[in-house]
Amino acid sequence: MSRPDPRCRYVTDWYAVSFSLAALSANEWIRESTAGAERRALPRLRFTGAPGDAGPAAAAAPAASSRELTARDQAYALALACVEMLDRLEASRWLHPLVALRRAWMAGRARRRELRAYLADAMLPASLVLLAGVAEEPPEEQVVAEYATRAELRAALRARSVSPLALVRFVECAPARPPRVDYNLACFYATRMDGDRHAQAMLRRSLERTPPSRRAGLAHRAATDPTLSSVVTARSGRALLSELELAAPGVEQPHAQPR
Secondary structure, three states: OOOOOHHHHHOHHHHHHHHHHHHHHHHHHHHHHHHOOOOOOOOOOOEOOOOOOEOOOOOOOOOOOHHHHHHHHHHHHHHHHHHHHHHHHHOOOOOOHHHHHHHHHHOOHHHHHHHHHHHHHHHHHHHHHHHHHHOOOOOHHHOOOOOOOHHHHHHHHHOOOOOHHHHHHHHHOOOOOOHHHHHHHHHHHHHHOOOHHHHHHHHHHHHHHOOHHHHHHHHHHHHHOHHHHHHHOOHHHHHHHHHOOOOOOOOOOOOOOOO
């Protein structure tokens, strides 16, 4: 079997497709656990004091299913690929001429600049929230409140021992993030935190910042998303959709991916 072309990692579509596959695996696993096929959902995380501080890990759960392991492996691989590529793109040290020539062969300066902005502003935050939704809480002594630097984040990803709440705080501290990331944060708070109030706030932010031409499609997606069912079926959730004059559950609207 031939090795994949290393230049594919310098194309934004590679990360977009990888994210779609990882999200599909995660959604299938969540749907499976919700339906009771294996009755194994990840333990709920909870606040203990300041938002973002993790509580003690819950009791041991049954063995993970193959679907769960696949979702987690894909999420870890994507997040680590984003971090390592950003490190490579931002490296300012002197390069041997042969290394510089190979880098130029991989991707031109304009493509590297475009990829760096795409990863830093959109794909890395989205991949971290996705990972936070499927990652298991590490042992209590390894739980951290936040990742202060990307180097700390990279070390945790390589060790496959991340703190979900620390990932979320890392994303929320970013100066700007696309509506898609806020939508994913809403899903995280609804499924892993019992935080419907936080989920509604993130969903509102996502809907308000989505271009009007795509808002109806995103609202329909939220109304039918099983991970947000506790949010959109509550009275305040229905009021949110009504307030923004968005699609209600059962109304067919064109599907649109948040960006």
